[in-house]
Amino acid sequence: MRYLPLTDIDRSAMLDVVGASSIDDLFVDVPAEARLSAKIAGLPDHASELAVERHMGKLARQNLSAGDAPFFLGAGAYRHHVPASVDHLIQRGEFLTAYTPYQPEIAQGTLQVLFEFQTQVARLFGCDVANASMYDGSTACWEAIGMARRITKRGKALLSNGLHPHYVSVARTMAKFTGDDLVYRTPECDGESDGVELLREIDRDTSCVVVQYPDILGRISDLSSIAEKAHEAGALLIVVVTEPVALGALKSPGEMGADIVVGEGQSIGVGLQFGGPYLGLFACKSKYVRQMPGRLCGETVDAAGQRGFVLTLSTREQHIRREKATSNICTNSGLCALAFSIHMTLLGEAGLRELAEINHARACEAADILSAVPGVRLLNESFFNEFTLVLSKDAREVARTLAERGILGGVSLGRLMPDAPELANGLIVAVTEMTTSEDIRALADALKEVLA
Incomplete structure (x- = not known):
């Protein structure tokens, strides 16, 4: 339980500095229907710390784990x-952080882990290069759409009806600020995917086609024809993978012509954890690497001729001029990426x-x-x-x-x-x-x- 030792005078002083008359003024951009307008049922206005802990514990016991x-x-x-060894290793002091170091070259172990992670993701997805991870699969999906807009100079994205609705929701939220036109239709209870419909809708205004593999209904499609048609129109194919274990049995998206492959890495090394933190995976063809968001760790040789690792690309707004940044994502999911990499290493390709x-x-x-x-x-x-x-x-x-x-x-x-x-x-x-x-x-x- 977090202790916040702020008085009413402290809060009033902070509000004066930011020019707000009340705490409610800080939430004016949140739609009214999404705000809590009444007290939370079952919670008293005031209680002792011990009473609150007991009450919350009682509520938690209602969960079915x-x-x-x-x-x-x-x-x-x-x-x-x-495996238990995953948790044991990520708890080591030299690894127990969610961040890439801000003075990266002095943390060679962390950079090497991320370099190996990138290699694993690139091989899993069948792509040339992968970054050091994103926040989660849904935001990685949106970042891919934004990347396609920068590459193609177009603003129309076709979203398959098999794309996870939560991913669609995140993309719609972000598109409000970029003006991207997202074309999406609710799926039907049909055993076949909407691949044929997507092929018909690809045109010269299309920046990308976004498909999930396997899709939200579990359907599996050959994406080669969609990739071919998208490329003919100058558009990119973005493939979303929410269950990376599937790629131990299925042909990789890169083999079918995907330009960008993103996904959720939670399945490998990361527990359910009540919904997070999770791990965004992002890979692409090498020719698009400079438009890739997030961070990229690379391998080099130091002055003594020894193998070393560096932060090769970090095209985010903290490091370069904001208008030149590919993304405003400020970190990578370092600890979850480490868990993914350890579990993947323990499995190996055969595993x-x-x-x-x-x-x-x-x-x-x-x-x-x-x-x-x-x-x-x-x-x-x-x-x-x-x-x-x-x-x-x-x-x-x-x-x-x-x-x-x-x-x-x-x-x-x-x-x-x-x-x-x-x-x-x-x-x-x-x-x-x-x-x-x-x-x-x-x-x-x-x-x-x-x-x-």
Whole structure:
């Protein structure tokens, strides 16, 4: 619990300096509907520190933790096993920081870790070069759209309807300040992606086409035709990967012609952690490296001829003139990048492929069993470790009922896209190596009762 020893006089003095009459004036840019207009239910106005700790602990015990129940949640954040050695190593004093050093060349170990991380991400994505990480997958997605605008000098981005709705929301928020035109349509409960529609819409005003792989419904598509058509029109293909473990089994986006590949690295080395901090991955073709946001660590030779590492590119507004900066991102997710790199090193290429095979096999088992339940239809014609079920009832209500029975049965499309009632019966189910056959049978048995 944080202690903030400020008095009313302190607060008044600070408000006077910034020219605000009240604390509320500091939040005028936040839409009224997003502001808290009433007291939080269940919390008293005043209480002792001991009473607050006890009350918050009581509230926390109402949570159903991932490790305490059959767990099938995914949609951008996945429960994988993280070896104990990962946490042990990132807790070392020389590594325990979220930042790239501000005097980087004196911290050779940190720079080498980031250099190795970049190499791993570039190989995983099938790209020439990767940066030292971003904040998370959604902001990395927006940074890629902004990068495409700088490269093509165009402002129209086509967003696949299979792109995660939260990523779309972040892009829309940022586009308000840049004037980018984002073309996006709500997905339909269809086993095929919208690749054909995207091909029709690519024109000479298009800066980029943004697709997710596998997409939000778990569908997997060959992206080669989209890359070819985008390049013919002078546009870029941006591929978003929210589940990097999938690339242990699938062809990399770079092999299919992607110009920029971004994603969320949480699946490898980083636990669920109640939603963050997470890890943005960003890679691209080498010819676009000077337009890449964030930081890039490079390898060199020092005056004594020894191998060394340097901060090669850091095109952010703190280091160069603001109007010349590629991004205003001020750091990288250093500690999460380290966790990713350690876990990836422990796995190795063979281990990652084996992990991917286990994930896919468990998902196939779950899809077969769950789709046999009356009132359940499997949407996907292809998937990795995540697929969509179409239920005979509203999936949001079903998910709540399952949670009450101690099963975290999936993410409802109604929760992700509440403004699309036609998707209300869709349930996204994720299965990883942490899912057991007993968990799958428990979910199937519960669905039989809930859907009866």
